[in-house]
Each structure stands twice: as structure tokens, then as C-alpha cells.
Amino acid sequence: MNVIPAIDLLDGKCVRLYQGDYAKSQTFNDNPVEVARQWVNEGATMLHLVDLDGAKAGHPVNQAAIEAIVRSVDVPCQVGGGMRDRTSVAAILNLGVRRVILGTVAVEQPQLVGELCAQFPTQILVGIDARNGKVATRGWLETSEVLATELAQKMAELGAAEIIYTDIHRDGTMEGPNLESLREIANAISIPVIASGGVSSIADLLSLLALEPIGVKSAIVGRAIYTGDILLKEAIQAVGQGRWQDVPPDLGSSSFA
Numbered sequence: 001m002n003v004i005p006a007i008d009l010l011d012g013k014c015v016r017l018y019q020g021d022y023a024k025s026q027t028f029n030d031n032p033v034e035v036a037r038q039w040v041n042e043g044a045t046m047l048h049l050v051d052l053d054g055a056k057a058g059h060p061v062n063q064a065a066i067e068a069i070v071r072s073v074d075v076p077c078q079v080g081g082g083m084r085d086r087t088s089v090a091a092i093l094n095l096g097v098r099r100v101i102l103g104t105v106a107v108e109q110p111q112l113v114g115e116l117c118a119q120f121p122t123q124i125l126v127g128i129d130a131r132n133g134k135v136a137t138r139g140w141l142e143t144s145e146v147l148a149t150e151l152a153q154k155m156a157e158l159g160a161a162e163i164i165y166t167d168i169h170r171d172g173t174m175e176g177p178n179l180e181s182l183r184e185i186a187n188a189i190s191i192p193v194i195a196s197g198g199v200s201s202i203a204d205l206l207s208l209l210a211l212e213p214i215g216v217k218s219a220i221v222g223r224a225i226y227t228g229d230i231l232l233k234e235a236i237q238a239v240g241q242g243r244w245q246d247v248p249p250d251l252g253s254s255s256f257a
Contacts, residue, residue, distance in 0.1 A: 001209050001239045002046060002218040004194070005039040005225055005232060007032050007069065009062040009081075010052040016223045022056065028226045036069040039225070042233040046098075047077045048196075048220050054082025055103070060092055070096040080127050080164075084109075089116055093123065101164060103127040104137040106155055107144050117159030125194075126155040127164040133181070136168055148181070149188045156189040163189065164220070166196040176204050177219075179211065186215040196220040200229055202238045209239060 008015050010025055014032040018024040029035045036047055049069060053061035060066075060082045070077050080101030083089050089100050099122075105112050106126045117124045129136045130148040137144055152163050165185045167178040177198045186193045193216045195208050201224070208219050219239075224230040 001205070001212055001216075003044070003205065003232070003236050003239055004046050004048045004078075004218055004220045005044050006048045006050065006196075006220050006222040007035055007039075008050045008052055008222070009065050012062060012065045015052070016226060017052070022052070025052075032065050033068050033072045036073050039232060040073045040075055042231075043236040044232065045075050046218075047073065047075060049077055049079045049097075051079065051081030055080075056082075058082055058084055058104075060088050063091070063095065066092065066097065067095045078125060080125075086112070086116065086119075089120070089124075093120065099123050099125050099161070101125045101127045102160075103129065106151060107135055107137050107146050110154060110158065113155060113160065114158035117161075121159070122161050124160055125162045125164055126152075126160040127166065127196075128152055128155075128185070129166040129168055130181070131168050149184055152185050152189050156191045160191060162192045162194055162217075164194040164196055167198065176200060177208060179207060182208070182211055182216055183214065186211060189215070191215070192217040194218040194220060196222075200224045202230060202235050205230075205235055205239050 013027050014029040014035045015025045015027050049066055051060055051062045076098035078099040079092050079097045083100050083102055084105045092100055102113055128148050128151055131143050133148055135144045135146040135148055135151050167181055175198050177195050182195050195216050199221050205219055208216055225232050
């Protein structure tokens with residue numbers, strides 16, 4: 001399983017939100033390039049960048065910070081936040097970003113997602129952020145009536161390379177991932193799933209490792225690596241050395257409401 005550090009960008013700074021609430025942001029570093037280099041030095045093989053300003057505005061805002069990060073590291077970066085038209089997607093990819101994450105347009109303009117998947121094969125991911133099983137859009141400020149599992153199936157059919165699933169109620173809370181929802185998403189589609197939200201310990205990562213056989217191939221880690229609750233280098237080693245067959249049943253079979 002791949003452990004992917006998250007770098008959330010707000011006003012050009014590296015921050016973390018609590019349950020997607022912009023009013024509950026905490027700045028961890030004014031220089032996101034330093035953060036990116038640190039995670040790569042600790043063994044990260046990919047970085048997950050989120051343009052929080054872009055998600056709110058509906059178009060990319062932190063391009064300068066994104067480009068600076070991409071130029072400063074030798075690992076691929078995936079970027080989400082505000083990518084809602086073809087021009088924005090192309091512009092971000094032109095910065096050297098490896099993969100773009102679509103969110104709101106998956107609900108509002110699914111045809112565009114299919115067109116972008118055809119134009120940029122293997123480079124389009126879809127982020128599905130859910131509250132109580134229903135998809136949130138526009139920087140998590142609105143919640144639709146679309147079910148996460150149904151949207152995942154539709155996006156897989158349209159050609160998305162992977163699905164990033166975030167349980168908003170777990171994001172930034174350090175309460176552990178929602179294994180049951182992840183299991184439902186992974187069982188509903190045949191493309192890989194990236195788990196996001198709530199990871200607070202290496203034990204949480206090992207619990208996700210138990211879902212690897214059904215398609216949960218990566219995990220995004222955020223607040224826990226900034227607070228020091230997870231040491232990234234140790235987490236990467238633990239997951240790399242672990243095997244899902246060896247995960248204790250109480251970790252691998254937990255379910256959350």
C-alpha cells in the first residue's frame with residue numbers, strides 16, 4: 001500500500017482543516033516547498049496537493065505554490081481543488097503535475113469527466129467526498145443527494161483512473177478511517193481506491209492494509225504526520241513490510257457508523 005502525504009494549500013501556506021471547515025484551519029508551515037521536501041526525504045513516493053482556495057473559488061488559485069512544489073521534488077504530484085473545466089485541468093497538468101483530481105464536476109458535469117478521461121488517460125482521478133454516504137461538492141460547502149457508491153460506479157465507467165474516497169466526518173479528526181464505507185466503495189468498482197480522512201496511527205494504516213485485496217491500494221495521511229502522531233518514514237516501512245494476511249482481525253474487520 002502506498003502512503004501519500006497531503007499538503008493542503010490555503011493562501012499559499014500549508015494548513016489542515018477540521019472536517020473541511022475553512023473556519024477551523026491550522027497553519028503548519030508558511031512554506032509548502034519545505035514540507036514537500038521533508039515528506040520526500042522521509043520516503044514519500046507521491047504527494048497529494050489540495051488547492052483549498054481553488055475548491056472554494058471554483059478555479060485554481062495556488063498555482064504558484066503548486067508549481068514550486070512540483071519543481072522542488074522528484075516524485076509525482078496529484079492535485080485537486082477547483083478543477084471544474086478543461087482549461088484548468090490542462091493548465092495544472094502543464095505545471096508538471098502527474099494527475100488531476102476532479103470533484104464537483106463529477107456530480108455536476110459527468111460528461112466532462114468522460115471527455116477529460118479520454119483526453120488525459122490515466123491522469124484523471126475523481127475525489128468523492130461524502131457526508132453520511134452522500135457526496136459533498138464545492139469545497140465541501142454543499143451536500144448533494146448523490147450516493148457515493150453510485151457516483152463511484154459512474155466515474156469508473158467513464159474512465160477515471162482511481163477514486164479518492166474521503167469521509168468528511170473523519171477528515172482532520174484523527175478518529176480513524178471509515179472502513180465500512182471504504183469497503184462498500186471498493187466492492188462497488190473495479191478501479192483502485194485511495195483512502196482519505198481520519199488516519200491517526202500506524203494501526204489505522206494496517207487496518208486499511210486489510211482492504212488492499214479488494215482494491216484499496218493507497219492511503220492519504222494528513223494531520224497525523226504534521227502533529228507527529230505518525231512518523232511518515234516509520235509508517236511507510238510498516239505498511240511496506242506488512243501483509244494483509246497478518247493484520248489482526250480486530251483491525252481488519254472493524255466497521256464504523
